[in-house]
Amino acid sequence: MGRAQQEPVVTSLGRAVGAEIGASLAPVDAELARRYPGDPGTRQPVHTVYVPGDVFAADTIRAWGDRALTALDEHAPDAASFAAVLGLADDLAEPVYTRVRAKLEREPVEDLRIDFEDGYGPRPDAEEDQHAARAARLVADAYRDGTAAPYTGIRMKCMEAAVRDRGIRTLDIFLSGLMEAGGLPEGLLLTLPKVTYPEQVTAMVRLLEAFEETRGLEAGRIGFEIQIETSQAVLAADGTATVARMIDAAEGRATGLHYGTFDYSASLGVSAAHQASDHPAADHAKAVMQVAAAGTGVRVCDGSTNVLPVGSTENVHAAWRLHYGLTRRALARAYYQGWDMHPGHLPTRYAAVFAFYREGFAQAAARLSRYASRTAGDVMDEPATAKALSGYLLRGLDCGALDADEVAEGSGLTRGELEGFAGRGKGV
Numbered sequence: 062m063g064r065a066q067q068e069p070v071v072t073s074l075g076r077a078v079g080a081e082i083g084a085s086l087a088p089v090d091a092e093l094a095r096r097y098p099g100d101p102g103t104r105q106p107v108h109t110v111y112v113p114g115d116v117f118a119a120d121t122i123r124a125w126g127d128r129a130l131t132a133l134d135e136h137a138p139d140a141a142s143f144a145a146v147l148g149l150a151d152d153l154a155e156p157v158y159t160r161v162r163a164k165l166e167r168e169p170v171e172d173l174r175i176d177f178e179d180g181y182g183p184r185p186d187a188e189e190d191q192h193a194a195r196a197a198r199l200v201a202d203a204y205r206d207g208t209a210a211p212y213t214g215i216r217m218k219c220m221e222a223a224v225r226d227r228g229i230r231t232l233d234i235f236l237s238g239l240m241e242a243g244g245l246p247e248g249l250l251l252t253l254p255k256v257t258y259p260e261q262v263t264a265m266v267r268l269l270e271a272f273e274e275t276r277g278l279e280a281g282r283i284g285f286e287i288q289i290e291t292s293q294a295v296l297a298a299d300g301t302a303t304v305a306r307m308i309d310a311a312e313g314r315a316t317g318l319h320y321g322t323f324d325y326s327a328s329l330g331v332s333a334a335h336q337a338s339d340h341p342a343a344d345h346a347k348a349v350m351q352v353a354a355a356g357t358g359v360r361v362c363d364g365s366t367n368v369l370p371v372g373s374t375e376n377v378h379a380a381w382r383l384h385y386g387l388t389r390r391a392l393a394r395a396y397y398q399g400w401d402m403h404p405g406h407l408p409t410r411y412a413a414v415f416a417f418y419r420e421g422f423a424q425a426a427a428r429l430s431r432y433a434s435r436t437a438g439d440v441m442d443e444p445a446t447a448k449a450l451s452g453y454l455l456r457g458l459d460c461g462a463l464d465a466d467e468v469a470e471g472s473g474l475t476r477g478e479l480e481g482f483a484g485r486g487k488g489v
Contacts, residue, residue, distance in 0.1 A: 096309070097356035100452075101316075102485030104459040105360055106172035106212050107414045108401045109319070113180045114192040114215070119199050122210055126169025128404035132370065133162065136377045137408075146378045147385050147409070153416050161411045164461055169407055171460070172212040172398075175200075177231050178219070178254050179324075186227065193231045197238025204246045212248040216288075219255035220264050229268060236283070240276055245283070252319065254288040259303065259310035262287060266312050284314045286362070290321030292328045295346050305353035315359045318350045319400075322364030338364045338387055338399075347396060363391040365400035370409075381409045388413035397456060411460075418457030425450045426471030429482065433474060451482035 112121055137143035143161075144154035175196045177189065196215060203209035215235050218228030232251070239245050253265050269283045287307055289295065297303040308315050325346055326336035337343065343364065350361050366387055370380035384406050391399055392413065401410055429450040454472065457463035469475060474482075 098358050099356060100483065100485050101358045102480065104211065105397055105456065107397065107460050108170075108399055108410050109172040109174050109362065110170045110210075110401050111174050111176045111180055111216065113182075114175050114177045114189070114196055115181065115184075117175045117192075117196055117199065119202065119208075122170045122173065122203075122208065125404040125407065126165045129165045129169060129407035130162065132377065132405045133165075133408055136370075136374045136381075143408075143412070146381055147412060147416075148382075149412070149416060150420070153419060156419060157412055157415045160415050160461060161408055164411050164415075165407060168211070168461070170210045172250065173210040173214075174250070174252055175213075175215045177228075178216050186230075189227065189231060190234060193234040194238050197235045198242060200246070201239055201242030204248075205243070209246070209248065212250050213246065214250035214252065216252040216254055219253065220261035221255065221257075232268070233272070236272055237276075245278070249283070250316065251283065251285040252288055253285050254321070255290050255324065256287050256307060257291045257293045257303075259306040262307045262310040262315070263312075266310070266314055269314065281313060284316040285311075286317040286319050287311070287315055288319045288321050289346060289350055290324035290328070292325070295349050302349055302353055304350050308353060308357055308359055311359075315357075317360045317362050317398075318354055319362040320347050320350065320364045322400075323367065325364075336367075338366065339390055347394070351395065360398065361396055363396040363399035365402050366406075367402065369403045370405035371403070377405065380405070385409040385413045389417060392417045414460055415462040418453070418460070418462035421453065422457065422463055422467075423471060425453050426468065429454070429479075430471070430473045433472070433478070433482070447482050448484055451479045452485075455479050455483055455485070 110125065118124075133143070137146055140154045140158035143149070143158050144151070149157055177193065181189075181192075193215075200209065200213050203213070215232070217232045217235075218224040220228065236245070239249070253262070256262060265285060269285070270280070272278070273280055273282055287304075289304060294303050294307070297306070304318060308318075320338070320343065322338050322343060323336050326340060326342060327333075329342050331340060331342055347361065347363065354361050366380075366384055368380050368383055370377040370384070388399060388410060391397075399410070401407060429447060432447045432450070451474075454463065454468050455476070458465060458468060458476070465476065468479075472479070
């Protein structure tokens with residue numbers, strides 16, 4: 062066969078046109094890079110566990126794991142009984158149950174927040190001072206001996222006038238205690254609750270700047286989560302999305318937006334019996350948070366349920382089914398993190414997460430493999446879908462739902478290649 066004929070290539074525009082357009086869009090390019098840097102490329106915990114500052118102890122994490130295992134032993138002692146409670150498919154029952162027990166033994170808590178706000182309650186200043194100092198010492202010890210959760214920090218009081226000074230002092234004591242014990246751990250996370258105005262976020266930024274300067278830390282070293290618990294945090298008086306302005310006000314320090322189920326519901330007048338993370342008001346708030354955070358590197362965290370798995374086996378099973386269902390619902394809506402309020406929530410948190418990733422693993426790996434090798438299949442995927450598929454597999458790996466070997470075999474890709482497709486840390 063002869064050589065294919067080359068088509069003539071004709072253009073009409075000079076290079077100056079492209080250069081002029083490039084110059085005109087340079088400010089937009091810079092703004093896109095600043096506001097939308099993409100996923101930070103770090104592990105996102107599947108949950109946040111809140112423990113009051115006066116209750117937190119050196120064995121808190123191990124105690125939560127042990128209590129969760131005891132609950133399984135008492136109310137679902139094998140894979141079949143646990144699967145029956147949650148409605149797990151037969152092929153998922155054993156792998157999910159085995160992984161849940163292993164997780165509770167190895168790493169029962171992924172993200173621990175020592176609470177000095179609603180779960181802590183008012184008390185004398187001297188007492189809170191001591192609890193904050195003790196928390197710093199215990200956290201430093203845990204990181205030193207390898208027993209800390211991957212992420213740990215405190216929830217301080219908010220920036221409202223009545224408790225502002227107390228919140229600032231508690232944060233100062235905690236951070237100063239960590240510095241005195243050897244420095245800030247890599248997994249440090251701080252939560253600023255009940256944020257209503259962007260100016261309160263700006264105040265938190267100024268506070269952290271002052272601490273960094275005083276302690277000789279790199280500028281921007283300390284980030285924080287913004288807790289969305291008021292209607293004003295979602296919609297401002299002028300009709301704009303306040304939460305988007307809050308992300309901007311954080312000046313790159315915001316790491317997450319955490320939905321506060323009960324405070325937010327109450328602020329809208331939702332009656333106590335209907336305050337839940339699947340209420341339409343909750344769905345609206347989280348959807349606004351999700352759109353505001355998209356592409357910014359700020360992650361969205363779902364709220365919690367206050368129905369505790371305690372009492373009779375019948376009550377525990379009912380609470381487990383509720384928590385499992387809410388967690389699965391959140392995962393389907395791309396809320397990959399939530400709050401857990403009781404050790405009994407841990408089995409169903411991990412069961413929901415592990416089932417979510419394991420039941421979709423084979424299809425996701427096969428689709429990504431076909432995309433990477435340009436092999437035709439029954440679904441035509443695009444780069445955005447490949448990004449979602451690889452992100453799905455990476456999250457499954459991070460939490461322990463999937464093993465590196467099975468992901469490599471199923472997708473034909475290394476973790477580095479998965480991260481490349483996911484665009485972690487590479488911008489939009």
